C-alpha cells in the first residue's frame with residue numbers, strides 16, 4: 001500500500017514525499033480510509049506508530065477539498081484536544097508540515113504562557129485548532145472563538161487526559177461542538193471511563209487496534225546494571241564519561257528526582273537539560289529545543305513529560321530508575337535504536353527495584369543481559385578489579401579479599 005492509494009490529494013502527497021515517508025504505517029493505512037469515509041473512529045495505538053499523521057493527513061485532505069469560497073474570517077473546522085502543551089505543539093508542527101502546500105491555517109493554544117499572542121492568531125482566523133483543555137475553555141469563555149463550525153473533533157491521548165483529570169473538560173468541549181461532527185478518539189489504552197465517554201459522544205464508531213508495543217527493537221543493545229541506590233549518580237557519571245558519549249536521555253520516575261539529578265550532573269560539568277511538568281512552558285520548550293538541536297547532549301526527563309514527544313536519533317537511554325510499569329520500559333528504550341540505527345539502553349536496578357525486572361522481561365519476552373562489569377555493583381563481590389588486559393580473564397578467579405579491594409583505587 002502506498003500513500004497515493006489512500007485518496008490523499010496532491011498538496012498533501014507532495015508534503016509527505018518531502019518528509020521522505022514512503023509507505024503508510026499500519027495505523028495510517030487502517031485509519032485514513034475510515035476518516036475519509038467520515039466514520040467516527042476509536043483508535044488504540046501508542047505514540048511512535050505514526051498516529052498523528054493518521055488523523056492529520058485525512059483532516060487536511062477533507063478540509064482542503066471542502067473549502068467554501070473565501071469569506072470574511074476563518075472558522076475553526078477541526079479541533080484537536082491534547083493533554084500536554086508539548087504534545088499540542090508537536091501535533092501542530094505536524095499539521096504545519098503536512099499542510100504546507102495547502103492554504104489551511106493551524107495554531108496551538110496551551111496554558112503556562114501569555115494568552116495574548118494566541119488570542120491574536122485566533123482573531124485572524126484559523127481552520128485547525130490544537131489545544132489543551134484548560135486554555136481552550138478559558139479562551140472560549142472570553143468569546144475569542146466559537147466551536148460551532150467544527151466538522152472534526154480529535155481527542156488525542158485520551159487515557160492520559162483521563163489520568164490528568166480532564167474528563168469533565170472534555171465533556172464540556174464536546175458539547176460546544178456541533179452534534180453532527182465527526183469524532184476521532186486516540187488512546188494508548190482503553191480504560192472503562194474512556195469506553196463510557198466514547199459511548200456518549202461518538203456515533204457508531206469503527207474500532208482500530210494497533211498491537212501493543214511489547215517487543216524491543218533488535219537494534220537496541222540492552223544492559224541491566226544492578227547498583228546500590230546511593231551509587232546511581234556515580235554510575236551515571238561513569239557511563240556518561242565512558243559509554244554514552246552521544247545524545248542521551250536519562251529517565252527518572254519523579255520530577256523531584258529529575259531536578260536532583262540535573263543539579264548533580266551540572267555540578268560535575270555536564271551539559272544537561274531537564275524536562276518535567278513542574279517547569280514553565282517556556283522552560284520546557286527551551287529544554288526540548290536545546291536537546292533537539294544538540295546544544296545539550298543529555299536530557300533528563302520524566303515519563304509523563306516525555307510521553308509522545310518525538311525525539312529521533314538518540315544514541316543511548318539510561319533508566320536511572322527502573323519503571324514500575326513494564327510498557328514504560330519499552331517506550332523509554334524505544335527512544336533509541338530507531339529506524340535501524342543502533343542504540344543502547346542502560347537500566348539501573350537497586351534492591352527495591354528488583355521486583356520490576358521479571359514483569360519487564362515477561363513483557364518483552366526475553367532476558368535483559370546483566371552487566372555487572374562496572375565499578376558499583378549491588379553485590380560487592382562483583383566489584384571489578386582494576387586490571388590490565390592480560391589479567392582480565394584471570395581477575396575473577398583471583399579475587400582479592402574485600403578488605404584489600406577496598407584499599408584499591410576506585411575506577412571512577
Ligand code: AMP
Nearest residue numbers: 021023024025047048049050051052310
Ligand atoms: P507519532 O506516532 O505520530 O508520534 O509518529 C512517530 C514518528 O513517525 C514521527 O517522527 C513521524 O514523523 C514519523 N512517521 C509518521 N508516519 C510515517 C511514515 N509513514 N513513514 C515514516 N515515518 C513516519
